[in-house]
Amino acid sequence: MSDLDVREQLLQGTAPGEGLAIELVGDGDLVTADMSLSIGPAHPATHGVFRVVFEMDGERILRAKPVIGYMHRGFEKLAEYRDYRQIMALVNRHDWLSGFSNELGVALAVEQMLEMEVPERAQWIRMLMAEWNRILNHLMFIGSFALELGAITPMFYAFREREDIQHLMESATGGRLHFTYNQVGGVKIDLPRGFLAESARVSKLTRSRMPDYDDLVLGNEIFRGRTVDIGPLPTDVALSLGVTGPALHATGLAEDSRVTEPYLKYGDIDVEVPVGRNGDAYDRFAVLLGRIRVSLDIIDQIHDHMTSGPVNQKLPKMVKAPEGATYVRTENPLGQLGYWLESDGGRTPWRLKMRTPSFSNVQAIPYLVQGQLLPDAISILGSVFFVVGDIDR
Template sequence: MSDLETQEAFAPGTAPGEGIAFEILGDAEFPTADMSLSIGPAHPATHGVFRIVLEVSGERIKSATPVIGYMHRGFEKLAEHRDFRQIKALVNRHDWLSGFSNELGVALAVEKMLEMEVPDRAQWIRMLMAEWNRILNHLMFVGSYALELGAITPMFYAFREREDIQHLMESATGGRLHFTYNQVGGLKVDLPKGFMRQSHGLSKLLRSRLPDYKDLVLGNEIFQARTKGIGPLPADVGLSIGVSGPTLQATGVAEDSRVTEPYLKYGEIDVHVPVGENGDSFDRFYCLLHRIEASLDIIDQIHDHMPAGPVNQKLPKMVKAPEGATYVRTENPLGQLGYWLESDGGRTPWRLKMRTPSFSNVQAIPYLMQDTLFPDAISILGSVFFVVGDIDR
């Protein structure tokens, strides 16, 4: 049994198990070939067309290489040929779970260039909507992350909650996913009657349902066994890679644009930023779940603050940003979203560069997946919260 030769008995293309090279060795050692395992582009754990090429030995991962771009739609180029009203309908599609926050970023950028004063009421409503959108997004990930670890039920509960929130937002914006509610200088139209009451009731209802998620997912021993100590990300590595949002907060860095660089009226209310300790999968999920609670707190404060007044202002027929450039960053549900807007004074931007949170977050994947087990790769992949459209744009 010591003949060290590669068997090539089968003709390539026809043999069963083609492409696997056999090496028969002595009893003393039994080296095996590494297998390259391609997760995606169509794999349930990547929720989208994202691909990671794993080099595995057995179930142990030697290296992980994310392959992106399957869903590149050329947003930045498209934006150069759209006026600002049309861009709003465009950008709420790159991170389709945070439509409102995306369009908010563009609106803020244009307003900043125009040095436009947005009515107070519009700013508060924008915050309210942004926070509901944040919860909408986080609930999706609470459900999908549990699903990736094999728990099916939280997904259904999360979608029940999402349905309620979508119904609420639909009553004001008309959309369930792509809201297109912002416009330069404010909002398209004011809230419908009874919205505040419903919003208040929903925030109460959600608060009463949050313990279910903690019992069902966060407190579950199997869940903890699958996530604690898996894929720890040190704070300095996280910062150097450029991760943001729950992924960064899990490392213990309380970086959140709403606190560190308040936009809208976030400076006037208390924003709690939950942070983790170890930066592992468990902490990332912990931050995500507690950000829902923090957002509910913000929503309650907004309910108390909501002023009366106009929500938009008269715009010229064609909004044109003055010549120049600006950068606006907002705390999107998944992390920091930045828009670099450069204008030559025309009706369309000369350049719109997006700094999307998902793109930066997935950069941490090769680091996190090194020397873990294959199921842990799924646990890590799910906990570095990303939306594929937001990576590929």
């Protein structure tokens, strides 16, 4: 009898097979007292200062209450005291694993307010960087999720790839984490000489290493045992909660801003959206791996489409957005990132609301862990990919 069969029986609440000395408590006749178990704010399974209080009946979770706000830095207030160029350096910090994609959202919002045309080359460069940034982010989560489930090796593999990509992005932007490469009207500076050749080389190298992750993680029996059918999420619940990104795609719905509301030049290229079947932890992870492959495909297409020309626009001394409000949604690595920008015509925004994917996705945790066993909660927490700075802002 394999571990998987035992797990299935445990989940169905039936008695385990003969010869195995496992006794179910909690749901059985044994009288147990509910107890409360607090995980975090500093716990290895939470990627930062994030706390969940579980109400337990034995090993089974009755209710979960996430407690957030430990990293609240008031970005929305700070943005009201900065002009549009300074905001770029501010927004690449709330989700520190996707700095470039965050900047991109604000740049697009201000350009949409100004009805500004961005040079074609700048749009391709932005796409190229956004996709590299997406791969950086996903590699991090592939490593950390496997680490939470007890596998240390994938983390080392992920960081091997991350180093190459960070080196590549650093050569163009000067930053490894906080790029501040976008500006209103384009990007700060053109790509260095030989960048595209190097980008093609890293793309080929990363693609050749992707099967390693399939072999190491996806095909691993322990990994499958801890993720298959754990924490399934139905599509309608996900949408009602505002869950987007890999967690939504895992439920089987291919709702991706790059396809459904193409921004930049995404309309000109083919973007495939990998989807899962029932939205469990395994599907969420598989979607994440699939998205890396899609990003590599996109990067190869961008290399073919890259044009020459200017990379930014000459800006007036002071950028002022006209009066009014707009909302721009981009497909960030962790889900859909929306910036609501309301301006009174001044140099600073009147209101900049950050609709961050992590905030909405974490809201699904109480739903996901209800009725699950405690060890599975770790697998669920890790598979709802979030960055604490992105939740608390």
